[in-house]
Amino acid sequence: IDDLLREYLLFRGFKDTLSTFERDIKQDHDKGFDANKIVNELLALASELKIEELLEYWRYLSYRFFSHLSPKYHRTTKMFEKRLLRLYLVSAVNQGKREDIRAFMDKHGRSLGQQGGDWIPWLGIEYLEEPKNRAEFEAYFSDEWYLSLRSALTDFIQTVFPALAIPRILLFDKEHRECEALRRKVKLYEEHLLGETRITTAPATSGPVDFVEDHIGGVAAAASPRMRPTDANPVTGALEAAVSSETQLLDMIPTDEVPSLLKISQEEIFLEHNAGIGLAKFSPSGELIASYDDESILKVWSPDPSSAAPKVKNELDFTVNAMAWDRRHDHLLYLHDEDGFIHTLNTNTNLMSRQLVSEKRYPWMQCMIASRASSTLLTVCSTKPENTSDVSVRIWDAGANKTVASRRFSAAAEAKGVCAALNHNGNIAALAYSTGYVRLADLRTLETVGTIRTKQRDVCSAEFSLDEDSLMVVTEVGGLTQWSLRKGSQMTAESTL
Structure with missing residues (x-):
């Protein structure tokens, strides 16, 4: 969509608008609506001790996205804000930046203390020698807690995007992607159909099985309508002609070789879980x-x-x-x-x-x-x-x-x-x-x-x-x-x- 907008602005001669558009793209706080990029930005700001930038970005996300959610998610939003602040404090301890912790507490300690609860022990973390060895802080210094925060925050932000009102121009992109997906499926089905015709009979390896006609009944007569000839469909006739020519080539294969059954046309990796x-x-x-x-x-x-x-x-x-x-x-x-x-x-x-x-x-x-x-x-x-x-x-x-x-x-x-x-x-x-x-x-x-x-x-x-x-x-x-x-x-x- 961004490329289409650039092309349109150039076509119309809107050069100033295009310059503004390019500048805004470079400062894109929405990260192209990529939840992983948004989470990476948040975690980087916390780990690099950029507390003001972190709070400013979180306020922007709250106004831009979280405000569109149902009120039942407000508590979840506050929970993730609290976790990001604790990641900042943990990072400051790991880097030995006690002065950053003191500055943070001078500015935000009073409001956090008013929240009470589990924030109280954190108010004195700068005075502890080894906070990560204490029971109330130990979990926050582990790699598992960091990975859990990343995963949960990514899942949460991904739930936000469907709640937004989608501009009509984005529907064009959605329909285009759906058409492309359908084209890929058709291509896979065509390859699968042609692949099925390449299977020939291998030598028998065991005794007969005579149950089929009695218990499946009639499947043989109706077997694979894709393989039956028909005079009414020219597309099917053309496909069968192609299959026939391929079969002639397959006749040249030695009969003692068992043909390959599987053809993988596409592979993808999905990272949905943090455990096996x-x-x-x-x-x-x-x-x-x-x-x-x-x-x-x-x-x-x-x-x-x-x-x-x-x-x-x-x-x-x-x-x-x-x-x-x-x-x-x-x-x-x-x-x-x-x-x-x-x-x-x-x-x-x-x-x-x-x-x-x-x-x-x-x-x-x-x-x-x-x-x-x-x-x-x-x-x-x-x-x-x-x-x-x-x-x-x-x-x-x-x-x-x-x-x-x-x-x-x-x-x-x-x-x-x-x-x-x-x-x-x-x-x-x-x-x-x-x-x-x-x-x-x-x-x-x-x-x-x-x-x-x-x-x-x-x-x-x-x-x-x-x-x-x-x-x-x-x-x-x-x-x-x-x-x-x-x-x-x-x-x-x-x-x-």
């Missing part, structure tokens, strides 16, 4: 990510860089060992805690309810997944975290808050983990054990209807393909393989993550 992330799940729409870290912080946020602050950020009072999104209502998130309760979080209202209780005999949740077609929730639990030779599979009706069916399944004694996947209608479940053994079960009867022996070790994830002709299997070392469910459980493709 234990769980992360995309919402069914792909627009949000739920992530949970080792400090019991749960966030629901958007990977879109144009998005504002996290939609949900909670410090939970229980430990989460499994999570799953509701596939039909993508604002609902299921959380399983260490005591066996399954909580339902409404991410729109940030309200949580505790509804379901898992079986005490199988306290450790291995995986939890929701059906796309109903309110069914599938859970797989074991007696111990790293022993899945004996697991309990339970079918829950999340709407009625009750168990529909359950059954025990046994596997090899060395099985140390199990993951699950559901097909499109929730009738077939794939239980993939760490040993590489995959059990296919009909959830209407909880009977085993097929098996696959992938000979892959340390399997950690499995998923049905979109046309349900195949099962994708991922190992902990980054191996990705695709197994046919209709051709005797052949491995049709493999790649490395």
Whole structure:
């Protein structure tokens, strides 16, 4: 937008206006509405002992942004002002600038003392030899407190921007970015579509699986409408012609080579947490990510860089060992805690309810997944975290808050983990054990209807393909393989993550 304004002012010949515009850009206190830059400026002023500049900048932010917030945020604003002042005092102590502390207290000590409370000990900090060794100050001198202040202040400032009235000219930029994002998605889909046609059949590695026609029923006939010819659509015809020419080239590849399945077209890194992330799940729409870290912080946020602050950020009072999104209502998130309760979080209202209780005999949740077609929730639990030779599979009706069916399944004694996947209608479940053994079960009867022996070790994830002709299997070392469910459980493709 700034570049467009410069171009327009030059076009109109407004040179004086352009000079003023450039001067204001250099003194931009809003930092381009970048919360990280604003926080960096605040922390730098405090650390460099520029107290008057710090207070002036904070007053500007209060007038410019914080005044637009709901009154319930006024207390939060005061809290961050207090933390910045304490960062200034801590920095002065670390730098041995006792005279700066004395000047600060001479000017602001009376008003701070009138606030009472936890400010009283700080009024005499300049007279202490080693304040950081005293219990009331120790936490403020730690790196963890500084990083926590940075993270929390950034999150807070990010919540401010959506409260501002957006100029109409910025809507043009927003729509332009949305169009660019859609173009990128279309390009990715085109690359994915062409990539799917490159998969050929590899030699069989195990016995046949004959359950598909009876239990998935009709998927083969409707498999992947993207791959069926049609005379009515010239675009599809052109695409198939391109695919046909590529297939001729692929015929030259030796048949004993398994083609690569994965093509990564884009990678991004997001710094949403200050601790190790234990769980992360995309919402069914792909627009949000739920992530949970080792400090019991749960966030629901958007990977879109144009998005504002996290939609949900909670410090939970229980430990989460499994999570799953509701596939039909993508604002609902299921959380399983260490005591066996399954909580339902409404991410729109940030309200949580505790509804379901898992079986005490199988306290450790291995995986939890929701059906796309109903309110069914599938859970797989074991007696111990790293022993899945004996697991309990339970079918829950999340709407009625009750168990529909359950059954025990046994596997090899060395099985140390199990993951699950559901097909499109929730009738077939794939239980993939760490040993590489995959059990296919009909959830209407909880009977085993097929098996696959992938000979892959340390399997950690499995998923049905979109046309349900195949099962994708991922190992902990980054191996990705695709197994046919209709051709005797052949491995049709493999790649490395």
